[in-house]
Amino acid sequence: MIAEYQQAHPDIQRTSMIQFNTVSADEVAARDADSAERSSSNRTVQAGRRHSVALAAQGFDLEEIAHACERSSATIVEYLLAAYEHGEDVDLARFIPAGHYEVIVEVFQRVGDRFLKPAKEELGEDYSYDEIKFARAVMQRAAK
Numbered sequence: 562m563i564a565e566y567q568q569a570h571p572d573i574q575r576t577s578m579i580q581f582n583t584v585s586a587d588e589v590a591a592r593d594a595d596s597a598e599r600s601s602s603n604r605t606v607q608a609g610r611r612h613s614v615a616l617a618a619q620g621f622d623l624e625e626i627a628h629a630c631e632r633s634s635a636t637i638v639e640y641l642l643a644a645y646e647h648g649e650d651v652d653l654a655r656f657i658p659a660g661h662y663e664v665i666v667e668v669f670q671r672v673g674d675r676f677l678k679p680a681k682e683e684l685g686e687d688y689s690y691d692e693i694k695f696a697r698a699v700m701q702r703a704a705k
Contacts, residue, residue, distance in 0.1 A: 606640075613640040614651055623656065623691070638691050645698050653695040661688060665696040674700065 609630055616626045627634040645651040654662065665684065672679040674697050681693055 609636075610640040610644055613637050614644045614649060617641060617651060634691075638694060642694060642698055645702070653699050656695050657692045657699075661692055662696050662699070664688075665693055666700050669697060669700060 609632060612630055613626050613632075616629055621629070623634045623637055627637045630637065632640075641651055641653065641656075645653055657665075665680065665688065668680045668683050672683060674680070677690060677693055677697070680697075681688065681690060684693065
């Protein structure tokens with residue numbers, strides 16, 4: 562409840578902290594700058610995620626999306642997974658090679674899907690962590 566109040570009234574919190582000498586005005590200014598930077602960074606991540614989803618919808622592969630967004634393919638995988646998990650319409654199945662989804666699901670049914678490593682160890686080198694992540698997300702959404 563206090564945190565909600567502080568978020569709703571940042572000027573009061575800032576003034577109180579300075580008045581009661583709990584922090585200096587410089588520390589408050591530094592906190593404000595950090596908060597603004599995080600907010601800007603969050604907007605950048607959201608824009609990157611939207612751009613990644615749009616490119617995926619147009620049929621680009623992970624490497625093409627990564628190049629276009631100037632991000633690593635691992636970051637693009639995380640963007641696509643986050644969008645999918647937030648209910649966006651992302652066709653993750655197209656990033657899973659033919660025939661692999663069914664095998665991955667069978668392995669998850671045996672070893673569980675909480676952790677990726679047991680599935681990866683059983684699947685071997687022919688399966689990437691990315692496709693295992695995508696398959697798990699698709700499987701979990703289908704189970705809901």
